[in-house]
Amino acid sequence: MQFFRLLKYAGKYKKYLILCPIVMIGEVVMEMLLPTITANLIDKVIPESAASGNITRVLLYGGLMLLMALVSMGFGMAGSRLSALGGMGFSRNLRQAIFEKVQKYSFKNIDKFSTASLVTRLTTDVNQTQNVVMMLVRMAVRSPLMMVMAIIMAFRMNSSLMPILLVTVPILLLAIVVIMSKAFPRFQIMMKKYDALNASVQENLIAIRVVKAFVRASHEKEKFEASADDVTATQRAAERVVIWNGPIMQILMNGSIIALLWLGGGQIIGGSMQLGALSSFIQYVLQILMSLMMLSFLFVSFVLARASVTRICEVLDEEPEIESPENAETEVEDGSIVFENVGFSYSGDASNLVLEDASFAIRSGETIGVIGGTGSAKTTLVSLIPRLYDVTCGKILVGGKDVRDYDIHALRNQVAMVLQKNVLFSGSIKDNLRWGNENATDEEIVAACQASAAHEFVQSFPGGYDMDLGQGGVNVSGGQKQRLCIARALLKKPKIIIFDDATSAVDTATDARIREALRKHMPETTKIIIAQRITSVMDADRIMVLNDGRIMDFGTHDELMQRSTIYKEVFTSQQKGVA
Ligand SMILES: Nc1ncnc2c1ncn2[C@@H]1O[C@H](COP(=O)(O)OP(=O)(O)O)[C@@H](O)[C@H]1O
Numbered sequence: 001m002q003f004f005r006l007l008k009y010a011g012k013y014k015k016y017l018i019l020c021p022i023v024m025i026g027e028v029v030m031e032m033l034l035p036t037i038t039a040n041l042i043d044k045v046i047p048e049s050a051a052s053g054n055i056t057r058v059l060l061y062g063g064l065m066l067l068m069a070l071v072s073m074g075f076g077m078a079g080s081r082l083s084a085l086g087g088m089g090f091s092r093n094l095r096q097a098i099f100e101k102v103q104k105y106s107f108k109n110i111d112k113f114s115t116a117s118l119v120t121r122l123t124t125d126v127n128q129t130q131n132v133v134m135m136l137v138r139m140a141v142r143s144p145l146m147m148v149m150a151i152i153m154a155f156r157m158n159s160s161l162m163p164i165l166l167v168t169v170p171i172l173l174l175a176i177v178v179i180m181s182k183a184f185p186r187f188q189i190m191m192k193k194y195d196a197l198n199a200s201v202q203e204n205l206i207a208i209r210v211v212k213a214f215v216r217a218s219h220e221k222e223k224f225e226a227s228a229d230d231v232t233a234t235q236r237a238a239e240r241v242v243i244w245n246g247p248i249m250q251i252l253m254n255g256s257i258i259a260l261l262w263l264g265g266g267q268i269i270g271g272s273m274q275l276g277a278l279s280s281f282i283q284y285v286l287q288i289l290m291s292l293m294m295l296s297f298l299f300v301s302f303v304l305a306r307a308s309v310t311r312i313c314e315v316l317d318e319e320p321e322i323e324s325p326e327n328a329e330t331e332v333e334d335g336s337i338v339f340e341n342v343g344f345s346y347s348g349d350a351s352n353l354v355l356e357d358a359s360f361a362i363r364s365g366e367t368i369g370v371i372g373g374t375g376s377a378k379t380t381l382v383s384l385i386p387r388l389y390d391v392t393c394g395k396i397l398v399g400g401k402d403v404r405d406y407d408i409h410a411l412r413n414q415v416a417m418v419l420q421k422n423v424l425f426s427g428s429i430k431d432n433l434r435w436g437n438e439n440a441t442d443e444e445i446v447a448a449c450q451a452s453a454a455h456e457f458v459q460s461f462p463g464g465y466d467m468d469l470g471q472g473g474v475n476v477s478g479g480q481k482q483r484l485c486i487a488r489a490l491l492k493k494p495k496i497i498i499f500d501d502a503t504s505a506v507d508t509a510t511d512a513r514i515r516e517a518l519r520k521h522m523p524e525t526t527k528i529i530i531a532q533r534i535t536s537v538m539d540a541d542r543i544m545v546l547n548d549g550r551i552m553d554f555g556t557h558d559e560l561m562q563r564s565t566i567y568k569e570v571f572t573s574q575q576k577g578v579a
């Protein structure tokens with residue numbers, strides 16, 4: 001079963017998970033001996049001491065019982081501690097494993113799961129599983145052992161009263177089965193609704209700025225309320241059934257006590273049983289019922305956690321879409337790029353291509369502009385170069401070799417990409433820039449920032465390069481963020497650098513300054529610049545015009561002005577805007 005497969009993640013914490021049930025055995029043994037000793041005390045020691053007038057043995061017995069109770073408590077505490085240590089260690093390792101797996105995911109794998117659901121799996125689902133593990137190590141040995149031992153002890157004490165169990169146990173089992181079979185489906189519905197709630201909360205918090213900007217807060221609040229009410233309602237429905245557990249258990253326990261007192265009382269009067277024996281017999285019976293109850297709880301939480309376990313296994317079992325081949329190439333010769341009849345579809349369906357039949361060659365060191373409307377597959381086309389996605393058909397050569405033949409890290413180190421959706425991380429500016437190159441010196445960092453026109457504003461910040469950026473880089477403006485992201489990519493000193501609309505939030509003059517600096521800073525590097533403004537690309541060596549997933553034209557600004565109607569139209573309309 002999937003659950004037991006996950007147990008291997010206990011790793012070095014396994015010893016706690018094994019030790020815990022063993023310690024629990026100690027607790028059970030103590031709990032089993034106590035009622036027998038009590039019986040002995042009441043039935044033998046006290047009457048004898050009363051006759052002789054010497055209470056030393058009574059005190060000794062009392063002391064022994066106190067000691068046993070303390071030992072039992074010690075075992076119980078040790079068991080709880082061990083289960084906590086093991087359970088938390090287990091969930092720590094499991095989280096780590098999930099996190100590492102997700103790091104290996106390709107963009108396509110991530111598209112499949114959504115960030116919100118990955119977060120839920122890493123947190124809630126791991127917690128659920130951890131709880132079951134902790135419960136399992138505490139109960140799985142303890143409860144059955146307690147039940148068997150209590151039955152044996154009770155039987156030895158007075159076998160004639162045992163038939164009472166033949167009445168109560170089946171009733172209890174029946175009640176448990178009925179309650180659980182009714183509650184089960186309801187709990188499962190509840191968990192699903194809970195998932196939906198979690199997903200909606202996370203999505204909302206990630207996009208909280210957008211929600212506020214669009215004044216959608218009250219709408220989102222209503223949506224959340226409805227979702228929360230839904231969870232409450234299903235939870236109530238489930239609890240309405242489970243709530244029967246308590247009364248039924250009480251009735252059975254108290255009923256057993258009454259029956260035992262009645263029947264046992266008769267035996268005491270008849271002289272075939274003693275008072276102490278009856279009182280401890282009652283305790284054994286209660287222990288039997290309790291352990292049955294515990295076992296049923298264990299079973300329920302086990303099955304309830306099944307959904308979480310399945311969801312965790314889904315993440316762990318997902319095959320990373322893109323991996324380095326064996327005997328991978330580790331050296332990227334130069335920054336040349338060749339597309340041969342490349343087609344791409346996000347669904348992998350060759351009949352529904354987002355990018356169609358792209359063929360072209362770019363020489364190392366060229367500056368290429370890419371122009372096209374939104375959704376014309378500009379981002380898609382460039383994503384294929386560092387192998388963020390794999391082509392659906394055709395092939396791509398970088399430095400003369402198929403991108404699929406490279407070691408994936410070697411390739412991505414040489415193909416830097418400044419994404420359209422930029423992300424910076426919490427930490428200082430310097431830390432963020434060193435993502436590009438861990439060993440970059442301060443001078444290199446300043447040089448990169450000068451090239452990306454970031455040096456001036458960074459210097460004006462309190463703390464300069466050491467200023468903290470806040471989560472997701474909230475402390476800088478959109479244009480500043482873009483310039484820092486460019487600097488980060490420059491520090492990699494790649495053979496190919498791709499700017500996906502990376503200066504959209506930067507003013508035209510600064511944009512021109514950055515392009516000029518790039519030309520000087522990295523003349524050998526192939527530069528691909530996706531832009532909305534033709535002015536951003538018109539001085540490029542060549543410009544690619546994309547429309548609806550097809551390359552319409554590819555040439556210099558002057559050539560395109562002569563032969564490409566789309567290009568000419570866009571150019572004149574943008575010039576008009578300027579005028
Ligand atoms: N992760 C994705 N999954 C599915 N479809 C996508 C994904 N990203 C983009 N698309 C689709 O691919 C097409 C091209 O998108 P894109 O390359 O981002 O265009 P551009 O960058 O030119 O605006 C669009 O129709 C878009 O809806």
Ligand SMILES: [Mg+2]
Nearest residue numbers: 378379380420
């Ligand atoms: Mg895009």
